[in-house]
Amino acid sequence: MADRPRMIVDCDPGHDDAVALVVAAHFGDLVAITTVGGNAPLIDVTNNALLTCQLFGIDAPVHAGSTRPLVAEPRHAPEVHGVGGFDGPTLPPLNRSVASHDAVEFLIETIRAEEGLWLIPTGPLTNVALVFRTAPDVAGRLAGVSFMGGSATVGNHTPVAEFNALVDPEAMSVVLDSGARIIMSGLDLTYQFPVDDTLAMHLGAVARPRRDGPVVNPGALLLADLVANYLDQLERLTGLRLGGLHDPCAVLAVTHPSVVSTSMRHVQVELAGTLTRGMTVVDQRRGEPTANRGRPNVAHGHTLDHRRALSLVMDAIKAKGAVSGDPASATSHSSNSTPLGPWSPSTRSSTPSEPGPNSMPSQPAPGTPSRPPSGNRQPPTNPTTVS
Numbered sequence: 093m094a095d096r097p098r099m100i101v102d103c104d105p106g107h108d109d110a111v112a113l114v115v116a117a118h119f120g121d122l123v124a125i126t127t128v129g130g131n132a133p134l135i136d137v138t139n140n141a142l143l144t145c146q147l148f149g150i151d152a153p154v155h156a157g158s159t160r161p162l163v164a165e166p167r168h169a170p171e172v173h174g175v176g177g178f179d180g181p182t183l184p185p186l187n188r189s190v191a192s193h194d195a196v197e198f199l200i201e202t203i204r205a206e207e208g209l210w211l212i213p214t215g216p217l218t219n220v221a222l223v224f225r226t227a228p229d230v231a232g233r234l235a236g237v238s239f240m241g242g243s244a245t246v247g248n249h250t251p252v253a254e255f256n257a258l259v260d261p262e263a264m265s266v267v268l269d270s271g272a273r274i275i276m277s278g279l280d281l282t283y284q285f286p287v288d289d290t291l292a293m294h295l296g297a298v299a300r301p302r303r304d305g306p307v308v309n310p311g312a313l314l315l316a317d318l319v320a321n322y323l324d325q326l327e328r329l330t331g332l333r334l335g336g337l338h339d340p341c342a343v344l345a346v347t348h349p350s351v352v353s354t355s356m357r358h359v360q361v362e363l364a365g366t367l368t369r370g371m372t373v374v375d376q377r378r379g380e381p382t383a384n385r386g387r388p389n390v391a392h393g394h395t396l397d398h399r400r401a402l403s404l405v406m407d408a409i410k411a412k413g414a415v416s417g418d419p420a421s422a423t424s425h426s427s428n429s430t431p432l433g434p435w436s437p438s439t440r441s442s443t444p445s446e447p448g449p450n451s452m453p454s455q456p457a458p459g460t461p462s463r464p465p466s467g468n469r470q471p472p473t474n475p476t477t478v479s
Contacts, residue, residue, distance in 0.1 A: 109137075111337050112214050124153050127195065129218075132177030143186060143314075148413050161218055173325075182268060187385060229399070236346075242372030258370030276392050310413065313322045352397075353393070353396075
């Protein structure tokens with residue numbers, strides 16, 4: 093691309109966050125990565141982000157962020173992504189570590205220092221909300237916020253709420269009201285990018301072009317195993333081996349805007365409903381705003397060019413994953429490795445003010461407390477700060 097948008101990805105890997113990072117690094121200028129507790133506890137998703145950078149040769153600093161939502165108790169998705177977020181393959185030892193434990197301060201300083209950055213959140217919006225609450229001026233300095241979350245139709249963790257919106261709807265409300273330019277890639281868009289056994293097979297073929305040959309793309313091998321485990325989980329939950337590749341859509345909406353068709357809508361998130369907490373209400377009525385109707389605040393992504401999106405994602409994985417790594421450690425589904433990460437979370441987290449009440453639709457994930465790093469990761473070797 094002639095103009096590579098400069099961006100920061102705020103994420104909670106998850107297989108689809110990992111794909112989003114690869115796409116961002118290949119087609120954009122990835123300034124940094126920040127992490128937030130979501131699919132798994134913060135220590136796990138941060139290690140997963142570091143491992144993604146390691147296997148795909150991504151040279152971007154990783155800054156650990158919020159451990160918990162603004163108000164509600166932490167909620168994770170072990171029934172979809174596993175306890176550690178990267179369940180399935182045996183994970184290689186890490187040789188990278190975080191650049192800082194204060195993603196919020198990093199984001200504020202970086203956005204103030206450079207106007208025109210894109211912020212691409214693919215997990216709960218806690219970090220972004222804390223940035224806008226602490227430094228409201230930075231919203232106008234961004235090129236925009238392109239987030240994966242919400243839905244104009246059905247939810248996945250409740251009948252009406254998508255996981256990221258459900259985990260921290262108060263944070264999403266702050267972001268929606270920030271005045272920043274916003275692009276929303278919700279479930280009604282991202283389910284147009286299917287994850288199935290065919291995708292897992294294609295990833296496996298990229299990793300090992302000949303069945304009896306060597307692994308040439310260890311990153312693709314990791315993703316193939318993660319997708320296979322994700323489909324196993326979905327089959328157990330829903331009876332179907334079918335999901336959505338959600339998070340790359342938020343990146344493609346910035347790097348390849350023609351892939352995602354959008355319409356300006358007024359979007360709000362429900363904070364109090366007993367049955368509807370976390371529901372994103374997308375006003376799709378026609379006509380001009382009225383006294384009881386808000387002005388459009390979000391470019392709502394509604395149609396995806398799936399064939400083009402798949403081609404771009406596979407191009408990024410082929411290009412970024414063909415680097416030196418430890419392919420043997422990501423080839424089998426095992427849980428015998430010692431779960432150990434190269435860092436510990438800092439004391440900074442969002443402070444709750446009061447208790448609050450990426451898969452195909454499934455049962456709500458129960459709130460779970462923070463836990464030690466989990467998953468199938470081998471012990472780290474020679475951790476170094478990413479620069």
